[in-house]
Amino acid sequence: MKRAVCVAAGMMLALSAQAEQIVPSRYEFDKPEILAHQLVWGIVHGVRLLGMACHRRGDQAAALAYADWLDDQWPRILAAERDLSRHYFGREQAPLEAIDQALKLKPALDQPDEELGDACATLPAALTPPRYDLEIFYQENSRP
Numbered sequence: 001m002k003r004a005v006c007v008a009a010g011m012m013l014a015l016s017a018q019a020e021q022i023v024p025s026r027y028e029f030d031k032p033e034i035l036a037h038q039l040v041w042g043i044v045h046g047v048r049l050l051g052m053a054c055h056r057r058g059d060q061a062a063a064l065a066y067a068d069w070l071d072d073q074w075p076r077i078l079a080a081e082r083d084l085s086r087h088y089f090g091r092e093q094a095p096l097e098a099i100d101q102a103l104k105l106k107p108a109l110d111q112p113d114e115e116l117g118d119a120c121a122t123l124p125a126a127l128t129p130p131r132y133d134l135e136i137f138y139q140e141n142s143r144p
Contacts, residue, residue, distance in 0.1 A: 026103065034087050036142035037080040038103060040134050044077055045105045047127070053113045054120035065124035069132065076134035 028034040051066030070077070085094040088102040100107065109116070130136055 028087070032144045033142045034083060036138050037083045039141055040076060040080045040138055041084060041099060041103060042105065043132065043134065043137065044073070044080065045100055045103075047132070049106075049109050050116070050119060050123060053109055053116050054123055057113050057116065057120055059120040059123075062120040062123040065127050069127045073132075073134045076138055080134075080138075 027038055047066065047069065051063065051069075054062035054066065081094075081096070081099065082092055084099050084102070085091055088094065088099065097107075126132070
């Protein structure tokens with residue numbers, strides 16, 4: 001079980017780390033609040049891609065865990081959406097996909113849905129630790 005949790009967590013971290021590798025020059029290192037929201041968005045994006053893939057696979061436990069996580073994290077997700085919309089587009093709200101594109105995040109996972117069984121099986125456990133509490137993550141990463 002621990003191995004499977006590590007697989008899911010590793011996939012999500014790899015997705016958010018990919019964003020840094022893809023567009024390091026676009027990250028706002030001199031603006032800690034924006035940078036923290038860019039990193040938050042990378043996590044949200046990775047979890048969203050995996051959660052949606054699990055839903056398509058029919059993994060109800062993973063889909064429910066993803067929906068519950070979204071409900072819990074929504075205030076910080078909305079704050080990130082607002083700040084990144086302002087930063088990239090000069091307005092209060094932009095489509096999620098537009099923010100994804102501004103950060104050059106991949107639109108889909110590299111693995112086909114049918115290969116995500118282990119990751120989907122462990123997604124509920126992976127989302128429960130404070131590690132994926134976006135408010136805590138933002139507070140720890142928004143300080144200069």
